[in-house]
Amino acid sequence: MNLDLSSKEKVVDAAVKLFNTHGFDGTSVREIANEAGVNVSLISYYFHGKKGLLEYLMSSFLEGFLGEIEQIYQHIEEIPVKDSLIKMIDNLLGYQQDNYQVARFVHREITIDSTLIREVMSSYFMKERFYLHEILNHGMKRKEFNRLSAPFVCMQLRNLITAPFLNPQYLQEVYQLAPYDPYFMKNYKKLVYAWVENTLISTKYVPEKLNLPVASVGTGL
Amino acid sequence: MNLDLSSKEKVVDAAVKLFNTHGFDGTSVREIANEAGVNVSLISYYFHGKKGLLEYLMSSFLEGFLGEIEQIYQHIEEIPVKDSLIKMIDNLLGYQQDNYQVARFVHREITIDSTLIREVMSSYFMKERFYLHEILNHGMKRKEFNRLSAPFVCMQLRNLITAPFLNPQYLQEVYQLAPYDPYFMKNYKKLVYAWVENTLISTKYVPEKLNLPVASVGTGL
Numbered sequence: 001m002n003l004d005l006s007s008k009e010k011v012v013d014a015a016v017k018l019f020n021t022h023g024f025d026g027t028s029v030r031e032i033a034n035e036a037g038v039n040v041s042l043i044s045y046y047f048h049g050k051k052g053l054l055e056y057l058m059s060s061f062l063e064g065f066l067g068e069i070e071q072i073y074q075h076i077e078e079i080p081v082k083d084s085l086i087k088m089i090d091n092l093l094g095y096q097q098d099n100y101q102v103a104r105f106v107h108r109e110i111t112i113d114s115t116l117i118r119e120v121m122s123s124y125f126m127k128e129r130f131y132l133h134e135i136l137n138h139g140m141k142r143k144e145f146n147r148l149s150a151p152f153v154c155m156q157l158r159n160l161i162t163a164p165f166l167n168p169q170y171l172q173e174v175y176q177l178a179p180y181d182p183y184f185m186k187n188y189k190k191l192v193y194a195w196v197e198n199t200l201i202s203t204k205y206v207p208e209k210l211n212l213p214v215a216s217v218g219t220g221l
Numbered sequence: 222m223n224l225d226l227s228s229k230e231k232v233v234d235a236a237v238k239l240f241n242t243h244g245f246d247g248t249s250v251r252e253i254a255n256e257a258g259v260n261v262s263l264i265s266y267y268f269h270g271k272k273g274l275l276e277y278l279m280s281s282f283l284e285g286f287l288g289e290i291e292q293i294y295q296h297i298e299e300i301p302v303k304d305s306l307i308k309m310i311d312n313l314l315g316y317q318q319d320n321y322q323v324a325r326f327v328h329r330e331i332t333i334d335s336t337l338i339r340e341v342m343s344s345y346f347m348k349e350r351f352y353l354h355e356i357l358n359h360g361m362k363r364k365e366f367n368r369l370s371a372p373f374v375c376m377q378l379r380n381l382i383t384a385p386f387l388n389p390q391y392l393q394e395v396y397q398l399a400p401y402d403p404y405f406m407k408n409y410k411k412l413v414y415a416w417v418e419n420t421l422i423s424t425k426y427v428p429e430k431l432n433l434p435v436a437s438v439g440t441g442l
Contacts, residue, residue: 191377
């Protein structure tokens with residue numbers, strides 16, 4: 001077989017497009033092959049079928065996402081923690097903008113309660129949690145950040161960073177905005193920065209202590 | 222046919238359960254009938270098939286959700302706007318707790334880019350946007366709230382209110398928490414209240430003016 005590099009990319013692009021309009025279960029391997037203009041056997045060759053394609057999409061996207069967080073974590077001692085956090089937010093939003101169709105698919109797919117998703121994802125998410133908690137705890141230790149419950153703050157931060165990419169449909173229908181639009185993103189970033197300032201740094205109003213079993217740092221890996 | 226009331230409920234419960242594990246497109250009418258323990262013809266009888274069932278689930282859930290917002294809006298003059306907003310947050314979180322399986326399904330389903338979803342939802346979401354903007358603008362007019370961009374604030378508020386129900390899988394896997402757990406919810410509410418206080422009321426840090434074409438109030442209906 002004469003396999004040019006781009007036929008793999010064609011399959012990925014076609015799959016993401018179809019998954020975003022018909023859902024993963026609503027899309028057949030044959031439809032993906034047709035949309036990509038390739039022979040159906042290529043999908044077996046590259047990905048060992050549809051489940052393999054799902055795993056490929058999720059792990060390649062999430063490894064990149066995690067990579068952005070890891071990079072910030074590795075240089076955490078060098079600059080104020082707030083600056084590290086802002087840089088991480090920018091990088092994660094930029095990464096999703098560069099991959100917004102896959103971002104949308106992956107963020108939605110992890111809301112499904114399936115064994116496959118749980119298997120593929122649990123190790124990834126535990127690593128992500130570890131780094132996010134470490135970054136936050138570092139800011140608290142240095143007294144740059146308010147003392148807050150790491151799980152709830154990380155949950156909220158992650159939610160802010162991913163929301164426009166999980167639900168572009170809502171943005172589009174209700175506000176005629178798109179997450180890949182630089183104009184939207186410029187303003188959305190201001191909102192996330194304000195959240196960082198108001199929640200983590202300003203001491204005007206800190207919620208009363210959250211009665212949560214705060215996960216000890218380091219158990220996630 | 223001897224149609225007891227509960228067979229309709231059985232179909233709804235079975236459908237939501239299957240949709241949440243296999244997705245809408247990955248579930249057949251026959252599987253729903255089997256799971257519910259009813260004859261497959263009943264699904265046609267009640268809902269005119271699977272698409273009708275989707276419409277029923279979405280519109281009944283979202284009408285209830287909208288109803289909670291409308292009720293707050295109707296009594297907006299009577300108490301401080303902040304108290305109205307807190308009450309709305311409590312009611313919407315409570316409503317989703319009472320219907321958490323359907324909440325999960327609906328919140329996820331609206332992230333799909335399909336004509337059906339667009340048709341079913343656009344009028345609903347425009348109404349919701351109208352009420353949320355009105356409540357927020359009311360608080361700004363009364364000088365209770367900071368002057369902020371209504372679209373971005375409403376987006377963020379909606380996101381905070383729905384996030385735990387859209388992604389319980391993440392909560393469960395990463396933090397062993399569940400959105401229907403009263404203990405989780407008690408603490409989650411504190412976080413949303415803190416957001417209200419820090420974003421809308423505290424004047425410690427207000428983001429620089431967002432350069433957004435703010436939708437004029439009232440155009441949504």
